[in-house]
Structure formats: structure tokens, C-alpha cells
Amino acid sequence: MPESRHRFPITGSGCTPLSSCISLDKMIAIGRQAKAMCEKCSFDAELDLDALRSRVGGDYCLIDRRSKCRICGGWVRFFYLQGIWRGMWTDEGSSRWISVDRKRNDR
Numbered sequence: 001m002p003e004s005r006h007r008f009p010i011t012g013s014g015c016t017p018l019s020s021c022i023s024l025d026k027m028i029a030i031g032r033q034a035k036a037m038c039e040k041c042s043f044d045a046e047l048d049l050d051a052l053r054s055r056v057g058g059d060y061c062l063i064d065r066r067s068k069c070r071i072c073g074g075w076v077r078f079f080y081l082q083g084i085w086r087g088m089w090t091d092e093g094s095s096r097w098i099s100v101d102r103k104r105n106d107r
């Protein structure tokens with residue numbers, strides 16, 4: 001059962017080819033361009049997928065991940081290029097972030 005670890009809901013438009021970002025190996029194989037952008041300070045940087053793969057391995061999946069911005073401490077999200085830059089997250093992942101952030105702010 002290949003790719004059984006990842007199940008993505010088919011969202012509204014149904015045309016977002018997120019499955020092409022299932023792993024770094026796949027993204028590199030099809031020549032996907034990706035970038036990271038901070039939602040707070042708008043800092044953005046193109047991702048060097050080869051360099052990333054050598055650090056984390058070819059199975060690594062960027063979908064529904066975010067990381068801390070080195071500049072402002074805000075959240076950096078990942079995007080891939082398919083005509084336009086599209087977010088590399090699912091509705092599920094996005095709502096999980098919202099609830100995590102809400103809990104943090106309640107404290």
C-alpha cells in the first residue's frame with residue numbers, strides 16, 4: 001500500500017495537486033519549486049530541496065508543517081509553485097494550527 005501514511009481530504013476545488021508534494025523525493029523528481037514564507041513579517045525564501053533532503057531524508061513531507069521564523073518568531077508556512085504559489089497544507093492541518101494557537105493564547 002504505497003503512500004498509505006498520508007491521506008488528504010479532497011477539498012472544495014478538488015484540483016490542488018498536493019499529492020505531488022508527498023515527499024521531497026517526489027518533489028525533486030518532478031521539479032517542484034517550493035518556498036517558505038512567514039505569515040507575520042512576510043519574509044520569504046526559496047527552498048533548496050536538495051539541501052533539505054540531505055538533512056532530513058527523501059521521505060520527508062512538508063505538507064501541514066510550519067516552522068519558526070528566524071527573524072520575527074512568527075510562523076513560516078510552505079508553498080509550492082503550480083502556476084501560482086499554493087499553500088502546502090490541508091484544511092485539517094490549518095484548523096489544527098488554529099486550535100493550537102488558540103490554546104497557547106489562552107494561557
Ligand SMILES: [Zn+2]
Binds near residue numbers: 039041069072074
Ligand atoms: Zn517572520
